[in-house]
Amino acid sequence: MAKCVLVTGGTGYIGSHTTVELLEAGYEVVIVDNLSNSERFVLKGIRKITGKRVPFHKVDCRDLTRLGHVFARYKFDAVIHFAASKAVGESVEQPLLYYRNNLDSLMNILTLMRAHQVPNLVFSSSCTVYGQAEKLPVSEQTPRREATSPYGNTKHMCEDIIRDSVAAYPEIASIALRYFNPIGAHPSAEIGELPRGVPNNLIPFVTQTAAGIRPVLSVFGDDYNTPDGSCIRDYINVVDLAKAHVVAVKRMTEGKMKARFEIFNIGTGRGVSTLEVVRTFEKVNNLKLNYKIVGRRAGDIEAVWADPTFANEELGWKAEKSLDETLRSAWKWQQHLDGKQ
Numbered sequence: 001m002a003k004c005v006l007v008t009g010g011t012g013y014i015g016s017h018t019t020v021e022l023l024e025a026g027y028e029v030v031i032v033d034n035l036s037n038s039e040r041f042v043l044k045g046i047r048k049i050t051g052k053r054v055p056f057h058k059v060d061c062r063d064l065t066r067l068g069h070v071f072a073r074y075k076f077d078a079v080i081h082f083a084a085s086k087a088v089g090e091s092v093e094q095p096l097l098y099y100r101n102n103l104d105s106l107m108n109i110l111t112l113m114r115a116h117q118v119p120n121l122v123f124s125s126s127c128t129v130y131g132q133a134e135k136l137p138v139s140e141q142t143p144r145r146e147a148t149s150p151y152g153n154t155k156h157m158c159e160d161i162i163r164d165s166v167a168a169y170p171e172i173a174s175i176a177l178r179y180f181n182p183i184g185a186h187p188s189a190e191i192g193e194l195p196r197g198v199p200n201n202l203i204p205f206v207t208q209t210a211a212g213i214r215p216v217l218s219v220f221g222d223d224y225n226t227p228d229g230s231c232i233r234d235y236i237n238v239v240d241l242a243k244a245h246v247v248a249v250k251r252m253t254e255g256k257m258k259a260r261f262e263i264f265n266i267g268t269g270r271g272v273s274t275l276e277v278v279r280t281f282e283k284v285n286n287l288k289l290n291y292k293i294v295g296r297r298a299g300d301i302e303a304v305w306a307d308p309t310f311a312n313e314e315l316g317w318k319a320e321k322s323l324d325e326t327l328r329s330a331w332k333w334q335q336h337l338d339g340k341q
């Protein structure tokens with residue numbers, strides 16, 4: 001019988017791509033999302049790609065009772081918990097919203113997993129837990145740094161909540177995936193990132209500038225201690241990232257875990273500068289991007305990229321898609337969106 005996975009935040013950016021990869025790998029998926037940062041039409045995109053209709057429940061993970069009804073209705077083999085608020089700047093302005101949403105949602109999930117005998121949790125963590133590391137690239141052994149934003153702190157605290165829960169409750173186990181910078185879109189351009197308002201992240205700002213929605217891209221700083229002076233990140237294709245979740249679910253449901261709480265870096269292992277992203281985007285999409293160098297953005301770290309060896313060797317997962325292909329997919333998705341608007 002096909003295994004069934006609850007995907008919270010499944011209409012969101014990473015959740016929708018993961019849903020597609022799960023369906024294509026033969027899993028059944030049920031989505032829970034409160035649509036606070038996504039749209040119902042994403043479900044249509046998922047259906048167009050996979051030919052499958054996914055059961056969807058508009059439920060807030062903070063609502064233990066309604067979330068409990070979903071757990072009672074299905075027999076889940078695993079949960080992938082994406083649902084969270086993720087805007088760093090907003091989290092500084094509204095810390096309680098972030099602590100409430102990200103911590104309560106996770107605690108409700110863990111409570112219901114125990115109550116309904118769902119043993120396996122994949123959790124969305126982030127490279128934000130490393131802050132500016134002293135040594136690059138960062139491995140899972142690199143010490144976590146004190147978070148620089150309430151958002152980052154929620155990821156740090158969620159990892160601790162999971163670690164303590166798994167230690168206390170033998171009936172549950174978890175894999176936390178620390179994502180680096182997910183970018184790009186499904187090659188079909190049926191799903192992708194849907195920023196609301198002015199994008200905070202680099203790639204949606206780049207594609208909206210190329211589309212003429214934004215007049216100019218600001219590159220935040222060219223005076224960092226990096227080869228071209230701009231910041232360095234590890235940009236991971238969202239489909240590659242989605243596949244890491246499928247591998248993690250498989251590892252858990254097949255009883256292959258070596259510890260009951262495992263943590264993996266999910267990145268390419270390659271650091272790329274902001275200016276390199278801009279130039280590559282121009283080259284692969286054959287266009288000119290209007291950009292200017294401005295001052296540093298408060299809170300930005302200079303450089304971070306992953307050592308993904310543990311995921312490569314232990315999960316058997318590796319990022320496969322090139323930056324060229326990924327930036328082509330981002331532009332194709334932007335054009336698809338423009339066509340719809």
Ligand code: NAD
Nearest residue numbers: 009012013014033034035036037038060061083084124126
């Ligand atoms: P997203 O905002 O596109 O997706 C999150 C989804 O969760 C949205 O559809 C939103 O409506 C939903 N949601 C939020 N709170 C909810 C709640 N209380 N109940 C039900 N649904 C709720 O974000 P994303 O980029 O897909 O991120 C998914 C996860 O990955 C998040 O936990 C995020 O913190 C983490 N993450 C993202 C990045 C990134 O750069 N995108 C990097 C590292 C980690």
Ligand code: WQD
Nearest residue numbers: 088126128200201202203205218219220231233274297300
């Ligand atoms: C990337 C680079 C900017 C916009 C954030 C969160 C982090 C994680 C991933 C969830 C930086 C530069 C950006 C622009 C620019 N999310 N930039 N002009 O800051 O690495 O990480 O998303 O866990 O927690 O902090 O991603 O896409 O915002 O920026 O020059 O208009 O692009 O300075 O160097 P970041 P980003």
